[in-house]
Amino acid sequence: MEDIYRERTYGAETIGYGDKPGIVVVDFQTGFTDPQYPLAGAPLVARAVDNTARLLDVARRAGVPVVCCYTAYASVRDMPHWKVAAVREQFIHGHPCTELDPRIYDASYDVPLCKTGASIFFQTPVTSYFAKERVDTVIVTGCVTSGCVRASIIDSFSHGYRTMVPEDCVGDHEEGPHRDNLRDVGRRYADIVDADGVIEFIETWRKKNA
Amino acid sequence: MEDIYRERTYGAETIGYGDKPGIVVVDFQTGFTDPQYPLAGAPLVARAVDNTARLLDVARRAGVPVVCCYTAYASVRDMPHWKVAAVREQFIHGHPCTELDPRIYDASYDVPLCKTGASIFFQTPVTSYFAKERVDTVIVTGCVTSGCVRASIIDSFSHGYRTMVPEDCVGDHEEGPHRDNLRDVGRRYADIVDADGVIEFIETWRKKNA
Amino acid sequence: MEDIYRERTYGAETIGYGDKPGIVVVDFQTGFTDPQYPLAGAPLVARAVDNTARLLDVARRAGVPVVCCYTAYASVRDMPHWKVAAVREQFIHGHPCTELDPRIYDASYDVPLCKTGASIFFQTPVTSYFAKERVDTVIVTGCVTSGCVRASIIDSFSHGYRTMVPEDCVGDHEEGPHRDNLRDVGRRYADIVDADGVIEFIETWRKKNA
Amino acid sequence: MEDIYRERTYGAETIGYGDKPGIVVVDFQTGFTDPQYPLAGAPLVARAVDNTARLLDVARRAGVPVVCCYTAYASVRDMPHWKVAAVREQFIHGHPCTELDPRIYDASYDVPLCKTGASIFFQTPVTSYFAKERVDTVIVTGCVTSGCVRASIIDSFSHGYRTMVPEDCVGDHEEGPHRDNLRDVGRRYADIVDADGVIEFIETWRKKNA
Numbered sequence A, B, C, D: 001m002e003d004i005y006r007e008r009t010y011g012a013e014t015i016g017y018g019d020k021p022g023i024v025v026v027d028f029q030t031g032f033t034d035p036q037y038p039l040a041g042a043p044l045v046a047r048a049v050d051n052t053a054r055l056l057d058v059a060r061r062a063g064v065p066v067v068c069c070y071t072a073y074a075s076v077r078d079m080p081h082w083k084v085a086a087v088r089e090q091f092i093h094g095h096p097c098t099e100l101d102p103r104i105y106d107a108s109y110d111v112p113l114c115k116t117g118a119s120i121f122f123q124t125p126v127t128s129y130f131a132k133e134r135v136d137t138v139i140v141t142g143c144v145t146s147g148c149v150r151a152s153i154i155d156s157f158s159h160g161y162r163t164m165v166p167e168d169c170v171g172d173h174e175e176g177p178h179r180d181n182l183r184d185v186g187r188r189y190a191d192i193v194d195a196d197g198v199i200e201f202i203e204t205w206r207k208k209n210a
Helices: A003-007 A043-061 A085-090 A126-133 A145-158 A175-188 A195-208 B003-007 B043-061 B085-090 B126-132 B145-158 B175-188 B195-208 C003-007 C043-061 C085-090 C126-132 C145-158 C175-188 C195-209 D003-007 D043-061 D085-090 D126-133 D145-158 D175-188 D195-208
Strands: A021-026 A066-071 A111-115 A137-143 A162-166 A191-193 B021-026 B066-071 B111-115 B137-143 B162-166 B191-193 C021-026 C066-071 C111-115 C137-143 C162-166 C191-193 D021-026 D066-071 D111-115 D137-143 D162-166 D191-193
Touching (some): A021 A145, A021 A195, A137 A145, A175 A191, A175 B145, B021 B195, B043 B066, B043 B137, B145 B175, B162 B195, B175 B191, C021 C043, C021 C126, C021 C145, C043 C137, C043 C195, C137 C145, C145 C162, C145 C175, C145 D175, C162 C195, C175 C191, C175 D145, C175 D175, D021 D126, D021 D145, D021 D195, D043 D137, D137 D145, D145 D162, D162 D175, D162 D195
Parallel strands (some): A021 A066, A066 A111, A162 A191, B021 B066, C137 C162, C162 C191, D066 D111, D162 D191
């Protein structure tokens, strides 16, 4: 099934880690992580929160830049044309569903951002922070794989970064779209890895730079 | 299979056309449309070229802004970390595979662009041209659905446009990823339509504005 | 003194208003408008606040989109290399000097933004909101003329907007740099007008669209 | 005269060089450098071409990334609202005034770009190339100081780079606006240096990294 892409030279290279990692955490706001909200309740997202929390713990101790975003608007008027009713109705400044999940957000370390597009890089200052820090390798975590995570992976690639996606740190409502999107980006833009692999890279990087 | 997304309020709205269309044509360069090149030869892409040519013919007569992009770099050094060998080896300024397909590009009317990321909007002046023209509705055409087209749809949405994707004007190497990506974006960001529907809209719009 | 620029065809055109205005309000945060802070106390800025408040009152009643930004960071680490000590020390999330001046900000109408660069358009969603609203004419107000206002005017032009700068709605620490910058942008990118002229345009526009 | 800015903490810091330089060359196209064109003929620009050529010679031998841009459009339709007649009439794809001056452009080394806004960073891939290269220090050269150079300096700062402006590598039609703009940016965003100083830094950097 994948043969035609292989034949046409997709997936011919592995990217590999560079010299300085940075981590982006996409939309782990309670609207996606707290089962009381209509967009929450996915087991793959719960798994991704746990693994990302574990990864961030290591990353912060190593001094790796971390950016956490949530999605929110002043009102429907300044919102793009979302087809998702729960976003239109609840992703409004001040609504509790826009709060970052405390399991993944550390206000004393992370840079928090409000984003308005799909990608964490879209019209946000992530690249400026990462330029100052000389980041060349971006670890993408968060939700939803077939939505804002896919968008963030594409942008990370387009911005020139080595893009690493720990499969167990991103989550979706269902396994199908989760896998379809990792397949598409793994052929073109990013290496698909796992939390343990990223943690090992960060530990090694930390010792080298100590 | 789609139920869980529906339940979680995805696809709850239709976007609809606005007051002023603009068309983006993604990567219909010979590297994808001329079978002599390794990335070319897909029947869905051939179909998309034909339908897009038909659509553009109507659009130009109606005065609709049209932007056509190709992907190219000075060398591998200034290229993002592509995993596609043919892109790394051939998408270089001056290589014939970077020429826009004459079936879809009209040098006397269209705005041509060289892009370097996945999306036609990424670090290109499309939005500035469209702002001057007061475009609020973007028709996305081109290839590949699971690559640069998907990226362009996401950005069109994030930039605030009503985003319309005529299914028969975008193409992929295989039916599977083509459909998977239209499914993902149709739930969130864009209306999936067809060439005939867009042509009808443009004809009506043209008469109204005559 | 201006002759050489005239001779070289600068300032050869007037831009004029378009079909749909939008207003950006740059950095009218208390750090610049409340004399208790080191960057505040400029009479030209006080004048600009008064005139902008008057203009915004009319604009909101006419339904014109309004975006108000302030500048703030999580810490010095994620801040660009500012040479202004007061910015480095005080423009931090939660510091009272980052609050929008209540004389110009209406939380029930305006879209508020945190920006991190000089321009209100830099890595912010202003253009996406304005694309949705079909804005083609941007009125630039705020402070400081020789800093973030100059940057915002340049970007407004580059984004394809007709750019109008009411001279009495922008302010600086001193008259000299205020005038120097209006001279530079008036030759190239923007029409220099005044608050009364913009108000008159908006009143006329409102009646036409009623 | 500068006292009020000093008092208000402007210019309180020097930025200094970082770990990896990159050079941007703004609009040294014949339209500005060949006296046959209406925008050309300024002695400060001629001086800047000479010094930049000297600087680039050293930079290329040291492996420093170099990006050279020119400004051009498909037609007046896709152009922002320029008030400069010569730009509106001549800065069109294919017109000889859009060719990069051979004294500063080396097609075998530099990355060439067409830009459409004022800043070399505006909707162009400079930052993506520099992210891949881990550039943290940007040297801004080119013309015109009070126009596209000023715009490029602001953006370089906003993107998080240490921004260095060799005064003798940027030029304007007149001394007055040249100095006014260096004064404004030197207080806020950039260190004002000279070609010899940058060359010395690059030579030292090259030996350290050899």
